[in-house]
Amino acid sequence: MPPGSILDSAVTNGHPASNGTNGTNGANGTTSTENIPVTSILVDFVANASTDYLTSPIRDRLKEYILDYIGVSLAASQSSDSTQPILTAIKTLGGTTGGSSTVLGLGKSFTPQYAGLLNAALGHSLDFDDTYAKGTLHAGVTAIAAGLTQAEILGSSIDMDRFLLAVAIGYEITCRLGKELGNEAYARGFHNTSTAGIFGAVATIAVLKNLPATTLANAWGLAGSKAAGSMQYLANGAWNKRLHPGFAVHDAFVCVALAEAGVLGAKDILEGPMGFLHAYSPKSDKDLAYLTSELGQRWEFLETSLKPFPACRMTHGFIEYATTLGRDRGVGADGVKRITLSLSPANVSVVGARIANKIHPENMVDAQFSAYYTTAHSFLYGSDAAVRAYEEDRLGDKEIYELSNKIVCVGDAGIKHFGSRIEVEYSDGKVETLDIPYPLGEPQRPFTRDRVESKFFGLVTPVLGEKRATAIRDAVEDIESHTVTKLLEMLY
Structure with a gap:
């Protein structure tokens, strides 16, 4: 129905x-x-x-x-x-x-x-x-x-x-x-x-x-x-x-x-x-x-979607595709004239306002909610380095600072939810635009089970070790055979 x-x-x-x-x-x-x-x-x-x-x-x-x-x-x-x-x-x-x-x-x-x-x-x-x-x-x-x-x-x-x-x-x-x-x-x-x-x-x-x-x-x-x-x-x-x-x-x-x-x-x-x-x-x-x-x-x-990156969901399309437009091509901040990020007007107010702590964040939360910073970081270092983005050396990175100054965020009423668009104007005059209607993880672009598990092990292994992480993964997979009390005993 x-x-x-x-x-x-x-x-x-x-x-x-x-x-x-x-x-x-x-x-x-x-x-x-x-x-x-x-x-x-x-x-x-x-x-x-x-x-x-x-x-x-x-x-x-x-x-x-x-x-x-x-x-x-x-x-x-x-x-x-x-x-x-x-x-x-x-x-x-x-x-x-x-x-x-x-x-x-x-x-x-x-x-x-x-x-x-x-x-x-x-x-x-x-x-x-x-x-x-x-x-x-x-x-x-x-x-x-x-x-x-x-x-x-x-x-x-x-x-x-x-x-x-x-x-x-x-x-x-x-x-x-x-x-x-x-x-x-x-x-x-x-x-x-x-x-x-x-x-x-x-x-x-x-x-x-x-x-x-x-x-x-x-x-x-x-x-x-x-x-x-x-x-x-x-x-x-x-x-x-x-x-x-x-x-x-x-x-x-x-x-x-x-x-x-x-x-x-x-x-x-x-x-x-x-x-x-x-x-x-x-x-x-x-x-x-x-x-x-x-x-x-x-x-x-x-x-409900699972996140591939530890940042505001509104920035995920930019994080994912800035990598292919920058790092993967060997392009640094000096190779860019301007980057235009388009997202819904409501999302601009959350991650794209042109204010000091958005363009040049100094702490983790500001950086996670900055389309400028997350895009610049991914453009230079890649989306696979997203977890590293909030460490002190990255927050103070001069090249990220320079590239962020070249980024502009604009609202587009035709873009819905967490969709976005990125346009890069390179220093040599070339322009490339990518529409990203759905970031990775949405039902239209599923976060597959192997990615779910890879993310889990990447987070838990450093805390509890691979053996305990594997036991937790197996317990959740067969959760009907466990009690909540037994499951919680594995988590501290």
Whole structure:
């Protein structure tokens, strides 16, 4: 059944269908929040989720996402510059007092909400985690982190199918909400990964605990007042971004506990006139019918891509193809007159603003969110050196500095999601242009399983050694034969 065709029916998941064609008011294109009870539809979906949803394609993708998450998180536990300061603060706050929850790479001594915070923050600290293009967000880092912590608390009462289901539902809720927030939410200053992610994290916890719909509705109602994540981190490469999914998972545990204790949460938190979708994004064409249709049949989260490079996804096309236009041809900065990078106008504001810390970043976060720097680095050193890009010598590299000055970023409304275009005008007068509608890793250009495993071993072997890395890979591949507790014992 094609997306939206459910509107031909009289009901949607047991609720009256919208009177509109796409969940909007035809007169002015604004969202019609009165017609579709989004919150109750999604609550029913989560509360009644069935392991029958776990088809082979869903299982296979979840295994890839989980393997990737583990690899990125373990690497960040040892290599990210923000890990130790965050860990110190959590210990000061009592996050290891009487705790027995596991944090990847850091041990089994944390209270659940702080384990969730750390696991989500670690998964996002290298900006190497999976990405959902339609929502411009990272869904796995909240769904998997919340799922691991909650499943560990419940222990042997949770079988692996229930865990996989919970993670899938968390992904799906975050992705569907993120799609309707869109890139427009960034213009309002919100980071979709955390604002939508808290709802996905609550959903994951709810599935594992088999919470009734009323409790989940209250937890989401409370989560609407905890959803946060400011894009102001772009001003100075702040570590706020790394903490955003951590805050979301931490607060998801708080909201669930409050709801289970009987605390009343806001009604209609998603679609209400002062609710989440209205408050967090100015997007004028939110499609509430698409948001709530074909639940359990059309899985948006399966379009989530895995990252080949540890940088903002918006820069990946440039990183990949600058290599072929520069290093592979033996061309340096002096061989270039000008490079023009085209991307969507919304993405220009995130990675292409012509400001000092974008053109010449001095720290890792600024560099990861600079189309200038990541393109110049790849042009000179190649995409296979992307992990090295943020070391001190590269950040201070004079040739990267020179080439970055020759780069211009422009917005093109015809470019969608993470698509891009690169044009190089060489010093000898030759010009070459490459259109990159989909960066490597999108469904249209899949990140194949061998690449997934290569990335995983590249991240984990330096931390745990090849033997342990292989054992983890094998355990995830045969995850149904393990418990979450046993899996976590391999990860610290």
